[in-house]
Structure formats: C-alpha cells, structure tokens
Amino acid sequence: MDTIFALASAQGKAGVAVIRLSGPLAHSAAEGLTGGELPPRGMILRTLRDRDGSRLDDGLVLTFQAPASFTGEDVAELQIHGSTASVNAVLMCLSDTDGLRIAEPGEFTRRALENGKMDLTQVEGLADLIDAETEAQRKQAQTILAGELGALAERWRRDLIRAASLLEAVIDFADEDVPTDVTPEVQQLVTAVMGDLRREADAVKIAERIRTGFEVAIIGLPNAGKSTLLNALAGRDAAITSEYAGTTRDVIEVRMDLSGLPVTLLDTAGLRETEDFVENLGIELARKRAEAADLRVFLADTPGELGVTMQDGDIQVFPKADLRAESEGGISGKTGQGIDTLISQISCALGNRSTSYGIATRERHRVAINKAAEALGQAITVLESGPELYDIAAEELRTAIRALESLVGRIDVENLLDEIFSSFCLGK
Incomplete structure (x- = not known):
C-alpha cells in the first residue's frame, strides 16, 4: 500500500495549514522532516527541516497508529503556519521522499471505507x-x-x-x-x-430535497412583478426587470437559506398566449418547471388564468400591492410590502413537509x-x-x-x- 499525502486544509493563506499523511511510511516520513523519533500516537511541537537541514517551519506533529486512525492506517498530520510558501516547501519535501505520492481526490476517505472505518452511507454523509x-x-x-x-x-x-x-x-x-x-x-x-x-x-424525496434544495416557482402573467419580487427576495438584482412584457425568457434560479432550509427560487417567463417563437419556448419551460417544483407562488388575481393547476400548499398573493387601493393579501417587490409574510409562508410550508423526512x-x-x-x-x-x-x-x-x-x-x-x-x- 502506497503512503499518500496532501494538504487537508483549504488552499490559500491561513493561520494554520494541515498536511496529512497516511500509509506505512507516514510516521517515518514525518520523522524525516522533524529529525527525531515520534511517538506512535501523540502530539509534539517540532521544527521541520529539508534534506539539507534548512529550516522550513515550526509545527505541531500529530501521529496516529493503525488501526486507530481515520483511514485505519498509520497517519501523521503536520500543522504548520498557513502561508502559501511554507505549505509548498513542505509538500515539495514530501514529494521528494521515496515511497510517498500525492493523494488522489477523496483517497483518504476511500481508504477509511476499504479498511472498515466507515460504510458507504457515512462516506456520502461526509x-x-x-x-x-x-x-x-x-x-x-x-x-x-x-x-x-x-x-x-x-x-x-x-x-x-x-x-x-x-x-x-x-x-x-x-x-x-x-x-x-x-x-x-x-x-x-x-x-x-x-x-x-x-x-x-x-x-426519501423530502430528505433528498433537504440535501439538494427545495424548488419554489414564482408564476404569473407578464409584467406581474415576478422578477422584481425575485430580486427583493434575493436581496440583489438577479433578474432583469422592465416595463416590457416578455422580458424574462428563461428560468432564472436563485439559491437561498430560508429558516435553515435550502431553497431555489425560480423566476419564470410570464404565462400568456403569444406568437413569439422564442417567448413560447420560455413559457413552455416555465410551465414544466412550475409543475415539477415543490411549491408554487401564484402572483395573480385569478390563478386559473395561468394554465397551471394550484396544488395543496401552494401560495397565492396579489401582484403590485403598491398600486392597489386594497392591499390585503398583496405583495410588492418594489416597496417590500408583504415580503416578510411570503417568506414566512414559504418557510412554514416547506418546514411542515420536512418533518416527515427519513434517514435515507x-x-x-x-x-x-x-x-x-x-x-x-x-x-x-x-x-x-x-x-x-x-x-x-x-x-x-x-x-x-x-x-x-x-x-x-x-x-x-x-x-x-x-x-x-x-x-x-x-x-x-
């Protein structure tokens, strides 16, 4: 079995960087850098040096003896200062050490699986x-x-x-x-x-949605304020808005965290009859995405005019509340009226569904x-x-x-x- 090594912490400048080694030569390779014997299991502060004895860095050296380690093999971890130069210097020394090679993506976890330290579901959970x-x-x-x-x-x-x-x-x-x-x-x-x-x-379906994200489609007639509402919910200009009907041709997606749940908001093309070929493609895509979504927000006075069936749990709000004499039940992405209520409604609806998810x-x-x-x-x-x-x-x-x-x-x-x-x- 080869001995592998890799930077285990994030790339780039940081306060501390962690370099992990796993395999039969992990401890001896760490001893080669520190110039002294290391305990089979423990933590010690050492100076790391290259083959010529030049100082590389000071760092903590952690050792784990097989099988009591993450991979089930002998493991050493070098915790050094997180400068790019220090990390590269240590990695270069390890690369020049006989019997060591850079790890492939996920190889430490794969060895944990192969050595019985984790099962496949735990790997997926990680x-x-x-x-x-x-x-x-x-x-x-x-x-x-x-x-x-x-x-x-x-x-x-x-x-x-x-x-x-x-x-x-x-x-x-x-x-x-x-x-x-x-x-x-x-x-x-x-x-x-x-x-x-x-x-x-x-x-499983609900559990998978928690993992990948719920989809919430905003649907309505052209110029109902869907894109303005999406931008207000996202807190940024994610969609182009204008006074011209048919501005949105494709489905625009924005990921959000609503009450701890992952949610992808979908801004869809305005649903109407049109002779514009490209707009028709967008409208057909909008209907398909809306029907497949986990939840639909009907931005319309009469949901039936949109040609999409309103399902249990879907939400209806009246568009452009800022232009209405009676604003109850209305929403305005322009002024922010009703936004908090809508977020609460969406969070509540998805939260209720999430209570029934399983482990798979x-x-x-x-x-x-x-x-x-x-x-x-x-x-x-x-x-x-x-x-x-x-x-x-x-x-x-x-x-x-x-x-x-x-x-x-x-x-x-x-x-x-x-x-x-x-x-x-x-x-x-």
Whole structure:
C-alpha cells in the first residue's frame, strides 16, 4: 500500500495549514522532516527541516497508529503556519521522499471505507457535510455521518438473516419432524422490516430535497412583478426587470437559506398566449418547471388564468400591492410590502413537509430499499403457500439482504466509488 499525502486544509493563506499523511511510511516520513523519533500516537511541537537541514517551519506533529486512525492506517498530520510558501516547501519535501505520492481526490476517505472505518452511507454523509450550506443540511449530513442509516440497515439485515436461517433449518431437516412451525416468526420479522423499508422509501424525496434544495416557482402573467419580487427576495438584482412584457425568457434560479432550509427560487417567463417563437419556448419551460417544483407562488388575481393547476400548499398573493387601493393579501417587490409574510409562508410550508423526512437521502438509497422491499413482498407471498416453497422464500430473503448490503457498500458498489470520491478534495 502506497503512503499518500496532501494538504487537508483549504488552499490559500491561513493561520494554520494541515498536511496529512497516511500509509506505512507516514510516521517515518514525518520523522524525516522533524529529525527525531515520534511517538506512535501523540502530539509534539517540532521544527521541520529539508534534506539539507534548512529550516522550513515550526509545527505541531500529530501521529496516529493503525488501526486507530481515520483511514485505519498509520497517519501523521503536520500543522504548520498557513502561508502559501511554507505549505509548498513542505509538500515539495514530501514529494521528494521515496515511497510517498500525492493523494488522489477523496483517497483518504476511500481508504477509511476499504479498511472498515466507515460504510458507504457515512462516506456520502461526509460529502454532504462538506457541501452543507444550511442548518437543515448540516443536521441531515451529521445523522448520516454518525452511521444511523448503516445501523438501521444492519438491524434490518440481522432480522432477515434470522428469518432466512429459520427457513433453511426447516429445509435442511425436511425429512424429520420439526417441532415448531417457523412461519409465524418469519412472517413477523419480514413484515416488520418491509414496513420500515416502505416508510423510509416514501420519505426519501423530502430528505433528498433537504440535501439538494427545495424548488419554489414564482408564476404569473407578464409584467406581474415576478422578477422584481425575485430580486427583493434575493436581496440583489438577479433578474432583469422592465416595463416590457416578455422580458424574462428563461428560468432564472436563485439559491437561498430560508429558516435553515435550502431553497431555489425560480423566476419564470410570464404565462400568456403569444406568437413569439422564442417567448413560447420560455413559457413552455416555465410551465414544466412550475409543475415539477415543490411549491408554487401564484402572483395573480385569478390563478386559473395561468394554465397551471394550484396544488395543496401552494401560495397565492396579489401582484403590485403598491398600486392597489386594497392591499390585503398583496405583495410588492418594489416597496417590500408583504415580503416578510411570503417568506414566512414559504418557510412554514416547506418546514411542515420536512418533518416527515427519513434517514435515507439519495436516489441510490431509495432504489436499494425498494429492491429489498419488493423481494420481501415476494417472500411473504411464497410463505403463504407452505413449507414446500420455503427454498424460494429463503432465496427472496437473500435477495433482500444483498440489496441492503449494497446500500452500505458491502457489495456491488465498485462502479459508484470513482464518482463519489471524485467530489472530494485532495486532502479528504
């Protein structure tokens, strides 16, 4: 196994920079820089020098002995002053050391996975934590990183192994009288796991939205003030506004943090009948995005005139409240009237939906969970036919177990790893 190294902290000038090494030569390479023996596990202040003995920097050297480290290997971390010159000088010395090479993106975490320090769901949770921009995303990522989905999958797997072993015991002793009918216990175990799986699969969509962001579409007639409203919500000029109808031709997206939830606001083309070919393309795209959005804000006196069906939870506000004699229920991006109320309505609507999210957060999770649930449904159907078909029921249980093992990365995930780890930085 190669020994790898990389800058683990952010690029650029900083108060402290962290350079991480992992592999069989990690400790000896650190000792080569510090000119003295290091403890197998501990922290010590040392002066770092190059091969000629020239001073590079002073820094803290942390050592971790396998397997009690992040990667499960011998690990050393150099905490030095965060100047670009100091970091480059130390990295250059490490590059010139025999047996060391620069780490690939995500390679430290990949080694943690391969050495059993993390499962695949925890790796995904770590990636989500690095990318988290809102409080809801941080909490969700921490739940996955803590191993809760892996622990849940392991409990399901354990119950299914118990159920399969009961069936296989009956199969193995088919010529003998088995004193106990195992069917009730097997059905109880399988039914309980299948119920958990279906609930988790149903909640994936909301969990995934917390991870990637909810979409809220602002729709209305041309010149209803949609772009002005978007700019007011965003606090900047994200969309072009003018008095001419049809100014917005494409869908304009603005990401925001609303009450800790990630939200992407969509400013869409004004919905109307027109002979302008390009504007028609924008209107058709606007309708599609509005229908696919998680929530729609109807900026109109009569929502039905927009040709988009208003769904439960959607919000209607009256446009250009600053020009109305009666302003109740109205909004104005120009004056700010009603903006706070609208933000509160959107936050409340999405917050209520977020209470039902589960632990599984990705489409990959949903596919594996549904595959396991489908196999369990087949197993229950077969069980009702009696002991003669127990071998088929046991095979369905094994299919479900394999699906859960793919969920946590035990099998059938090699094709996913390169894609997952490519999103990590070098030092992670």
